[in-house]
Amino acid sequence: MAHAAHVIGLISDTHGLVRPEVFGVLQGVELILHAGDVGEGVLDELAAIAPIEAVYGNTDPVDDPRLTQSVERTIGGLRIHVSHGHELGSPTPERLLAKYDADVIVYGHTHQQKVVELNGRLVVNPGAAGQRRFKLKPSVGVLTIDSGAASVRIVEL
Secondary structure: OOOOOEEEEEEOOOOOOOOOHHHHHOOOOOEEEEOOOOOOOHHHHHOOOOOEEEEOOOOOOOOOOOEEOOEEEEEOOEEEEEOOOHHHOOOOHHHHHHHOOOOEEEOOOOOOOEEEEEOOEEEEEOOOOOOOOOOOOOEEEEEEEEOOEEEEEEEEO
């Protein structure tokens, strides 16, 4: 019997804005993981696509019951950690790998798209999906877990 790959949407730094393109890019994912700086109304909009789990960022209220400091999930045999990254001050893949013992680490905060693979572990910043800041293009990530291996694709919006 063939197994299906797990496809998970990764989004961060929406700051209250869900761009219309997000719905097309994340259509069909089984879960959305939001790496913080969510903003008003975003979780309700994204919930129309798939179930969502979200962490708070440095601009979110820490008392929002729908946001948590970190998300730890095991999907397709791989452990996934999601946090905003601001808890490390200035998050870098090296710092995140040293602090969290997961196979896939997802973070936000810097607004910079980043995918780093080190010793079979994956560190992903899907970039900022909300308002354009600096000269960075808005983006989201699509994480695929298949046969115990993770790959990610960053999609500019």
